[in-house]
Amino acid sequence: MKASAPALPVAAPGWRPATAQDIARAAGVSAASVSRVLNNTGRVGALTRERILKIAAELNYAPNAAARTLASRRSRTVGAVIPSLENLNFAIGIDRFRKVLRERGYTLLLASCDYDNDKEEAQIKAMAAHGVDAVMLIGASHNAQALGFLQARRIPVLLTWSCSPEGANFPMIGSAPCIGFDNFAAARQAALYLLDQGHRRLGVIAGTTVNNDRSAARVNAVAAALAERGLAPPRIVTTPASYLVSEGKAALQRLMQGKGRDAPTAVMCMNDILAYGALLAASELGLDVPHDLSVTGFDDLDFAASLSPALTTVRIPAEAIGDAAASWLVDSLEGRQPPLPPPLSAELVIRASSGPPPRAPAQPTPR
Amino acid sequence: MKASAPALPVAAPGWRPATAQDIARAAGVSAASVSRVLNNTGRVGALTRERILKIAAELNYAPNAAARTLASRRSRTVGAVIPSLENLNFAIGIDRFRKVLRERGYTLLLASCDYDNDKEEAQIKAMAAHGVDAVMLIGASHNAQALGFLQARRIPVLLTWSCSPEGANFPMIGSAPCIGFDNFAAARQAALYLLDQGHRRLGVIAGTTVNNDRSAARVNAVAAALAERGLAPPRIVTTPASYLVSEGKAALQRLMQGKGRDAPTAVMCMNDILAYGALLAASELGLDVPHDLSVTGFDDLDFAASLSPALTTVRIPAEAIGDAAASWLVDSLEGRQPPLPPPLSAELVIRASSGPPPRAPAQPTPR
DNA sequence: CTGAAAGCGCTAACAT
DNA sequence: ATGTTAGCGCTTTCAG
Numbered sequence: 001m002k003a004s005a006p007a008l009p010v011a012a013p014g015w016r017p018a019t020a021q022d023i024a025r026a027a028g029v030s031a032a033s034v035s036r037v038l039n040n041t042g043r044v045g046a047l048t049r050e051r052i053l054k055i056a057a058e059l060n061y062a063p064n065a066a067a068r069t070l071a072s073r074r075s076r077t078v079g080a081v082i083p084s085l086e087n088l089n090f091a092i093g094i095d096r097f098r099k100v101l102r103e104r105g106y107t108l109l110l111a112s113c114d115y116d117n118d119k120e121e122a123q124i125k126a127m128a129a130h131g132v133d134a135v136m137l138i139g140a141s142h143n144a145q146a147l148g149f150l151q152a153r154r155i156p157v158l159l160t161w162s163c164s165p166e167g168a169n170f171p172m173i174g175s176a177p178c179i180g181f182d183n184f185a186a187a188r189q190a191a192l193y194l195l196d197q198g199h200r201r202l203g204v205i206a207g208t209t210v211n212n213d214r215s216a217a218r219v220n221a222v223a224a225a226l227a228e229r230g231l232a233p234p235r236i237v238t239t240p241a242s243y244l245v246s247e248g249k250a251a252l253q254r255l256m257q258g259k260g261r262d263a264p265t266a267v268m269c270m271n272d273i274l275a276y277g278a279l280l281a282a283s284e285l286g287l288d289v290p291h292d293l294s295v296t297g298f299d300d301l302d303f304a305a306s307l308s309p310a311l312t313t314v315r316i317p318a319e320a321i322g323d324a325a326a327s328w329l330v331d332s333l334e335g336r337q338p339p340l341p342p343p344l345s346a347e348l349v350i351r352a353s354s355g356p357p358p359r360a361p362a363q364p365t366p367r
Numbered sequence: 368m369k370a371s372a373p374a375l376p377v378a379a380p381g382w383r384p385a386t387a388q389d390i391a392r393a394a395g396v397s398a399a400s401v402s403r404v405l406n407n408t409g410r411v412g413a414l415t416r417e418r419i420l421k422i423a424a425e426l427n428y429a430p431n432a433a434a435r436t437l438a439s440r441r442s443r444t445v446g447a448v449i450p451s452l453e454n455l456n457f458a459i460g461i462d463r464f465r466k467v468l469r470e471r472g473y474t475l476l477l478a479s480c481d482y483d484n485d486k487e488e489a490q491i492k493a494m495a496a497h498g499v500d501a502v503m504l505i506g507a508s509h510n511a512q513a514l515g516f517l518q519a520r521r522i523p524v525l526l527t528w529s530c531s532p533e534g535a536n537f538p539m540i541g542s543a544p545c546i547g548f549d550n551f552a553a554a555r556q557a558a559l560y561l562l563d564q565g566h567r568r569l570g571v572i573a574g575t576t577v578n579n580d581r582s583a584a585r586v587n588a589v590a591a592a593l594a595e596r597g598l599a600p601p602r603i604v605t606t607p608a609s610y611l612v613s614e615g616k617a618a619l620q621r622l623m624q625g626k627g628r629d630a631p632t633a634v635m636c637m638n639d640i641l642a643y644g645a646l647l648a649a650s651e652l653g654l655d656v657p658h659d660l661s662v663t664g665f666d667d668l669d670f671a672a673s674l675s676p677a678l679t680t681v682r683i684p685a686e687a688i689g690d691a692a693a694s695w696l697v698d699s700l701e702g703r704q705p706p707l708p709p710p711l712s713a714e715l716v717i718r719a720s721s722g723p724p725p726r727a728p729a730q731p732t733p734r
Numbered sequence: 735c736t737g738a739a740a741g742c743g744c745t746a747a748c749a750t
Numbered sequence: 751a752t753g754t755t756a757g758c759g760c761t762t763t764c765a766g
Contacts, residue, residue: 019742020744021744029752031744031753032746032752033753034744035744035745035746043751045752048752063496063744064744065433065496066436066498067743068743069758070743071743071757072745075433085452086455086458091453092452094452095452095453095479098479107476107497111469112465128429129432131433153384243669245670246669273670276670280675302611302613302640306612306643306644308650397738398759399738399760399761400735400737411735411736412736430760431758434742434758435760436760437743437759438741438759439760440742738763739764739765740762741760742759742761742762744758745757747754749752750751
């Protein structure tokens with residue numbers, strides 16, 4: 001039952017990790033040279049360099065991060081605070097962010113704030129105490145004090161997941177760089193698609209839009225698209241929690257209840273989980289999707305294509321955001337002045353959950 | 368369009384965060400006393416203590432983590448490496464872990480390893496360089512070198528998500544403490560429930576079981592339960608990726624194809640995502656669940672109860688694991704010698720996706 | 735109860 | 751090209 005334990009490389013009782021001094025001593029050079037070699041900074045003789053490298057490897061040397069940070073006043077650490085790890089897209093994006101960071105020699109400090117800007121601010125301060133070289137935040141809506149604090153400490157910030165403040169009605173503090181996609185444009189495209197299908201009454205199911213400029217921008221975009229075409233504003237239902245299918249179900253029920261002929265013929269959900277709930281509720285209400293009601297989502301999570309009907313949704317470039325954010329940030333920290341990449345693209349993925357409204361064949365609006 | 372920017376607390380040009388020395392100077396005491404007060408270590412006069420505290424608050428003092436780490440040889444940081452952030456249960460558990468850690472003054476360093484033990488080892492070493500005070504790992508299956516490294520460095524390890532090695536056939540290295548639940552028992556309970564319903568041929572859909580003792584233990588439990596009742600071993604299908612509904616779909620198809628009368632009457636999936644895929648495939652194959660086929664999952668993610676039919680599954684105590692792991696770890700690090708909590712409980716949640724097999728009324732096996 | 739002094743391991747001028 | 755000299759900001763004996 002019990003496999004014999006493999007031989008373990010047990011350390012001597014009073015063992016302690018090798019230091020740069022140990023290497024210097026063993027190589028007959030000074031600690032400074034060791035530092036120079038290990039950091040590729042300053043000129044060093046090819047022979048000594050090689051000797052140092054060899055000994056470092058033999059001694060299994062790994063620099064002490066704390067000492068490095070203290071002496072160089074750079075921690076090679078970056079902090080990220082995201083609203084929630086339960087949003088799979090954030091999890092995916094942040095994982096890429098961390099991986100790229102690590103390839104470039106940086107370490108991620110991660111925290112979540114439950115969509116609460118005050119908690120976010122507290123996390124930011126904790127990260128500052130840990131000496132992070134930069135901070136990555138989601139979206140453009142943050143406490144002025146938090147941003148002010150960062151600015152005072154000269155800690156660079158990178159905003160992600162949004163891009164320009166267009167469509168967002170939040171106070172923008174100064175102008176932090178932002179890498180993401182245009183939430184307003186993406187939602188607008190989806191709304192226009194629905195209108196072109198012939199829909200005239202749209203419903204919106206959004207998670208909470210408090211402290212969430214992405215969601216707010218999307219909702220605004222729908223309203224704007226409708227207004228542009230001279231149509232009535234959308235019925236909007238927000239849910240207390242954003243990633244529960246039960247919330248999506250309840251929201252659709254609320255949206256359709258007692259509306260009779262005025263009920264929306266299409267419902268845009270601001271994420272796929274809510275859309276899934278809406279699909280379930282529609283089915284329970286005896287509504288055929290897409291014949292009686294069109295439903296769209298946002299995110300294009302793995303299951304979206306497998307739902308029945310398959311979900312029309314907006315695919316978000318989570319991985320691309322993580323990659324781009326990390327490389328831009330590292331480039332910046334290392335003194336290169338990388339241009340901010342253009343907004344990444346979100347793509348409308350049309351599937352079976354949407355189509356023309358009942359008794360109204362698709363007829364693209366002229367112009 | 369552009370909201371007027373609120374006044375920002377901008378720092379003076381050459382500003383730098385307050386140090387313990389600054390406080391000492393302002394309070395007319397020594398840095399040592401400041402340290403003693405801020406760490407509640409050693410006796411200090413009530414008056415001086417108060418003065419120091421007041422000044423520290425005024426100066427908005429936050430200790431420099433790197434300096435603290437270097438001087439005290441403790442980083443108040445713990446590392447965790449998990450297989451994947453895409454498993455929502457890990458995300459939930461780790462979030463609790465991080466929160467409890469933070470309440471107790473510790474910071475989390477998080478990494479993921481894609482179910483690859485070599486990557487895990489690399490991450491562990493990187494964390495050691497960062498001076499983590501302890502490491503938290505998922506499951507009991509790890510590289511011997513990784514565990515040996517940790518042991519040599521005297522870095523405590525806490526295993527989670529598993530509990531005893533019972534049912535796991537992996538080599539256990541020494542004996543690391545483990546906080547989690549009994550995967551074998553949980554799967555066994557689900558299997559026995561199915562057998563009691565009258566099923567005689569079970570199928571299993573598992574994500575990869577390589578480097579995954581939890582999944583392996585579950586699969587073993589099913590086989591053991593069947594053997595115990597003198598029944599044929601289960602048909603087992605493993606999938607290359609573990610959290611894709613498409614994999615679950617494909618797996619069920621493979622499981623049922625061309626089996627005719629020998630096809631399993633119940634399929635146990637080792638996570639809810641795979642179960643969801645299996646449900647979809649069953650529907651496409653014209654199989655009525657639970658009438659023609661019973662399907663069970665593992666995890667009880669949010670959507671499980673909303674599926675139709677609602678999914679019978681095993682609820683995993685992810686949050687409890689995160690909480691318990693963090694408090695136990697901190698207690699240990701602070702010198703208390705907390706007893707390891709007993710295994711947490713996973714609960715079989717019976718819903719509509721399971722029932723008796725076709726033409727065989729439920730008939731609990733005698734004894 | 736409190737201060738002085740000595741580093742923790744590394745980097746960064748400044749010499750040579 | 752390499753060594754020397756100072757610390758980075760904090761904790762920690764050790765005296766008093």
